[in-house]
Amino acid sequence: MTSPLDLTRLGEAKQSFATRRAMLAETRGLLVSGVRPAAGDLVLARVEQVGHHARLELPDGRRSRLYEGDEIVVAYGARYAPDQFEAEVPANLGPCDLIAGGGLAGRVLKRHRQVGAPTRIAPCGLLADSEGRALNLARWAVSTPAPGGRPTVIVVAGTSMNAGKTTTAACLIRGLKRAGLRVGAAKVTGTGSGGDLWAMVDAGAKPAMDFTDLGHASTFKVPEAELVRVATALLDHLAAAEVDAAVIEIADGLFQAETAALLSASAFTERVDAVLFAAGEAAGAAHGVDWLRRRGLPVVGVTGLLSASPLAAREAVAATGAAVLTSQELSDPEVAPGLVLRPRAEPIGVAALTA
Secondary structure, eight states: OEEEOOHHHHHHSEEOGGGTTOOGGGOOEEEOSSOOOOTTBEEEEEEEEOOSOOEEEOTTSOEEEOOTTOEEEEEEOOEEOTTSEEEEOOSSSSSEEEEETTTEEEEEEEEOTTSOOOEEEEEEEEEEOTTSOBOBGGGGOOOOOOOOOOOEEEEEEESSTTSSHHHHHHHHHHHHHHTTOOEEEEEOSSBSOSHHHHHHHHHTOSSEEEGGGGTOSBOTTOOHHHHHHHHHHHHHHHHHTTOSEEEEEOOSOTTSHHHHHHTTOHHHHTTOOEEEEEOSSHHHHHHHHHHHHHTTOOEEEEESGGGGOHHHHHHHHHHHOOOBOOHHHHTOTTTHHHHHHSOOSSOOSOHHHHO
């Protein structure tokens, strides 16, 4: 059943970052019953109780404080975040949760012990077009570009969320940019949020894109074939921009299903020239580097939180034989190009540890 929607009301709602590509002017009504939400469907919802996510990221990156009674435009999606929530797309339009500050609606299944209850929202209805069809992010996905050049592709992976992947990617972008190279970047998996994308933009990546540009609010539960299509399409867009280097961040850790699938898919890995692996300690680094090498991926360095500790870095060098690179080294225009454009066999970085 479709209900009329006053576009003035829609215009006053807070639109989320994850829905930034959506042309809300195409909305002609609300689907309020007889529908099951799908991942990517846009929903107008009312904030019922503010919880863990007390702010909503807007399309421009500003984080707007939420108040009970606010109406927001978000997208349905699933979430996998060990430090926050596991969540799914609900089966109906009943009350649910704001599962990400970037603007995802879902039903929380589990949460980290140290994370508070999610912000509760009440869907008013799915946004619908003139034919009564639900508006989905896939409607505004960027088109596949014509074949371009072949930039050097550097993947940043890690042990889990908060291992230091985004900092690694941003510092590498900065180092390559300072060396005079044209650098593009993409976050190919994860949950729709601007933090990582803005970090890439701030470091100098142009263009910087993510999976939301391909019509997904989240990549959790996305089938492998579509996951590979999204990742390779983002690579194609960076290549079409004629960048010299493409820095690619993959969310979460190697045990996360979509991360493991993508890093095991030859259609994606055959385009990878170098991998930097972010870890918090040497044991995680040792396993991760071994996991990647067994899949034929060219690991050129270990990065992340452990690089701040000389002792942890020393352990990682001994365990992996790989370079341990600090943020400062990745940002160095003398180091970054040689690392990824001409991979070295011998460990480099943290020179004092290996001297």
